[in-house]
Amino acid sequence: MNRLLSDHGFTLADNPGSAGAQDYGPEQAAVLNAEGLRAARAEISSWPDYAPTPLISLPGLARAAGIADLYYKDEGGRFGLGSFKPLGGAYAVMRVIGAEIQRITGKHITSTDLLARRHADIVAGITVCAATDGNHGRSVAWGARMFGCRCVIYLNEAVTPGREAAIAAYGAEIRRVPGSFDDAVRAASDTAVTEGWHVVPDTAAGGNIGASGDVMQGYALLADEAVAQLPPATRPSHLFVQAGVGGLAAAVCGQFWQAFGADRPVTVTVEPTNADCWNRSFSAGAPVVVTGDIDSLMAGLSCGEISPISWPVLKVGAHASMTIPDQAAADTMRLLADADTGDRPVVGGESGVAGLAGFLLASQDTDARARLGLDETSIVVVVGSEGDTDPDTYREIVGRSGDQVRADAKSWGRA
Template identity: 40%
Template sequence: MQHFKNNPEYSNTDHVLNPKLFEEAYESIKNWSGYQPSPLQDLNGMANELGVNKIYFKDESERFGLKSFKSLGGAYAVVRVLKEHLQTKHQGQEITDEDLKSGKYAEELKNFTVVTATDGNHGRSVAWGAHECGINCKIYMHKGVSKSRGIAVELLGAEVVWVDGNYDDSLVRVKHDAIENEWYIISDTSYDGYTYVPKFVMAGYTVMTYEIAKQMEEEQIPTHIIVQGGVGGLAGAVCAHMAAIWKEHRPRFVIVEPETADCLYQSAKAGKPTMVDIKVETLMGGLSCGEPSTIGWNILKDNTDDFITISDDNIKSAMRLIAMGVGGDHGVEAGESGVAGIAALMEIKDNDEMRAALGINTDSRILLFGTEGATDPELYKDIVGS
């Protein structure tokens, strides 16, 4: 494990991610068919096992049947892009989510194509959004992504384009093909010249934080939030919204990444966005990202307290532990990337120096994000056994 203690300025992020976007996303998504808040699990047995006071675990294992928080982001961005496209064509006429999903504009949209690069879950969300709205979709996956994740996307009617290399190579290919064919990129990462759509993706993620604020009304505010890194889209959205909700009572914000894909950790050390060359793929496939999102980084650089990296060593054990339930806990289905926070706490359980550096002790109340369930069923069965 590596740790970098940041010196955040706790700056206001409204200029990066307008709070109005959060509200618009929540008001839209809460009315979608099948919407219900995901559980906030109290893992009291796990907390006792890992030497902390409380663990709150936001369980995204059943979200919209896609088994991932990503279903909130990509699909919402598809809806927003289509609505704005049609409003422009129809001179500002109001277009509703229901209009899109009912097929009212099917003829106009028959040649509309959305594309994205993905490690799995984001692509599935984009494919689902495209399917719901009746448009064309192409999902670019690198060879490190399991075939079962590709099949899940194809079952939603999207075409999978396999790319040699890693996630960043698939992103390069998407950019090229989208320009050449006039397709619309729905990416969960932002980069120079492409920041508009990723804000919708990030806004979709804050449905989770709206829910958490309501679910914790009778609880104590956490002392720590540990959230997965990746490109920084999820972390940036959670950080911005939780800071807006809890203001001066904001918890200590900790980002956890795989040690082989630690672009945010390296960026924090360098003081600027830094790309890493992923030579060894992590078991935490959804976090295998080598280049930070510019929007995410602009939030995190001034608002994150700690950046840590972990090995894959505790991932399988964490998946089994949370699945069986500890000390009376309800068993929770959590995939490889979904247990990163649990694995981090397992790694520091007997490391007094690291616990002190992170300010974690027996009084700590920690909020974790179970970002995915068994999104790769075969791998999950191999690890957990059922």
């Protein structure tokens, strides 16, 4: 077994509530289902520049990690926003506007109607708002601009200026809030109530269910694409997905579960060491809030509170949970960019590589391999949920810009 990452401490815990080999049930289908996916796919695939993101095979890394195949769903190119997030935030903006137009006119509208600026007068009077670590706000602001409504984005103190600038570039008004991401979530929902705005959260924390179900259903499209992109008759054995509030992990877990039934992959959530709300919730058998310093290099995963609508899916859908330190994410970003194992170089951002980092740490640990059933026949899928969404941080960590790595990737194999 090769050692791909330095020996950073990680934890691996079984989820005592895991349903193991059960079928996808009504409790899960109430959150994510085939009809919801069909609706999300119909809308999102009609947006300008929609294309499935690539599912990249990394045979060199797979060999080095002692498994059969490793697939990386690379969300770095999604709609030019650098992450998977527009699938959720912008789709939920579309649904909010659609519901408002239906309420006022009684008419059902589609993205195509909005892009043609039908009902532009009503849309211009709508304000959507959201709290964000960066990527979600960017996707809500992008959706608001695409469909023509106003947008206000709440950022907590730790969000970098690079991420703020990326959101402001889509014309959103930015408001800074002292404290953590969870404080920004509360500020956004409180203001939405007083101002009559529509909050578009990526978490249902604080009872804020609203649009967060649409956000998750939109995310499920990436998992649906990935299932279709696997080579014919391929059954993945393992899925490692990073969790912040858990929307992404629940959507991916739920979609693979619906696609593969009881024979679905062993599903492992991956979180930063100090923002391990899923790890703690699994072991308590109920949602647990993590307080104190939850900041992490993996900014999108720095969450202390799970999203309650993800719970019905992950409480039984996740087989195990891992926590990993920031250095493991940084090492994995370099590993993907340098591609010393002979694979095509890939640009993966801090939160984006966390699932892969978790898998690599588990793959080089004899006990973790045995507990998860990882061996030379395993077929592992990970979600590369972002590229260089914060270009300065990316360059600092990797030593080269994302553009340079992308240029290396283009010339790869042409030697």
